[in-house]
Amino acid sequence: MMKTQEHWDQVYSTKRDNEVSWYQAHPGHSLELVRSAAPILSASILDVGGGASRLVDELVGLGYSNLTVLDVSLFALDRSKARLGRRSDDVSWIVADVTQWKPERTWDVWHDRAVFHFLTTIEDQNAYITALEDATKPGSTAIISTFALDGPDRCSGLPVQRYSPASLAARIGSKFEMVSQTSEAHTTPSGTTQLFSYAVLKRR
Numbered sequence: 328m329m330k331t332q333e334h335w336d337q338v339y340s341t342k343r344d345n346e347v348s349w350y351q352a353h354p355g356h357s358l359e360l361v362r363s364a365a366p367i368l369s370a371s372i373l374d375v376g377g378g379a380s381r382l383v384d385e386l387v388g389l390g391y392s393n394l395t396v397l398d399v400s401l402f403a404l405d406r407s408k409a410r411l412g413r414r415s416d417d418v419s420w421i422v423a424d425v426t427q428w429k430p431e432r433t434w435d436v437w438h439d440r441a442v443f444h445f446l447t448t449i450e451d452q453n454a455y456i457t458a459l460e461d462a463t464k465p466g467s468t469a470i471i472s473t474f475a476l477d478g479p480d481r482c483s484g485l486p487v488q489r490y491s492p493a494s495l496a497a498r499i500g501s502k503f504e505m506v507s508q509t510s511e512a513h514t515t516p517s518g519t520t521q522l523f524s525y526a527v528l529k530r531r
Contacts (some may be wrong), residue, residue: 331424338483339402344379349441355380357440358512360529364468365436369393373434375425378403387414395419402404405528430462431437437462437469444473444487460502467530469503475510475522492526503528
C-alpha cells in the first residue's frame with residue numbers, strides 16, 4: 328500500500344484540484360448515473376477513489392444521507408473534508424487501498440471513476456473485484472469507468488489498462504450483469520480530451 332499511497336499523497340500534496348487531469352468542477356456524468364441507480368436519498372453510496380472529487384459535494388447537496396468516500400490518499404480526503412466543512416460529518420471517510428481493503432458492510436451503489444484502470448496486474452484486478460463483490464449484494468449497482476480503448480495509455484505518470492464497456496464488464500465477471508453502457512469525452516483543465524468508458528453493472 329505504501330508505494331501507492333505515497334504516489335497519490337505526493338500528487339494531492341503538491342497540486343491544486345484544477346492542476347490534475349481528472350478534475351471536474353461539476354461531475355455531471357457520474358452524478359447522472361448515480362442518481363439513476365439510487366433515486367432514493369437514503370440509498371447507500373460508496374465512491375471508490377473519490378479523493379478530492381466534487382461528486383460527494385453534489386450528493387450531499389441533493390440530500391443523500393448514506394455516503395462513503397474511499398481513497399488511498401489521506402491528503403485527498405482531507406481536501407474534500409475541508410471543502411465540505413460541517414457537512415463532512417454527514418459522510419463516512421475511509422483511507423484504504425481498494426486492493427487490500429476488507430469491506431465490513433455492503434452498499435447499494437459502488438461508483439469508481441478511474442481507479443480500476445490503474446490496476447494493470449491480474450493480481451490487483453482480482454483483489455479489486457473481490458472487494459467489489461464483498462461490498463455489494465444482489466441488486467446493488469456498480470458504476471465503473473476507465474479510459475476507453477482510444478483513451479490515454481498513461482495518467483499521473485502511471486500506466487493504465489484501457490477498456491471498452493464490454494471488455495470492462497467481462498473483466499469484472501459473471502457476478503455482475505451490464506445493464507447499460509456509455510462514454511464520456513472529458514476535457515482536462517489543460518484543454519485536452521480524454522475518452523472514458525462507463526459500464527453500469529447490476530449485481531446478480
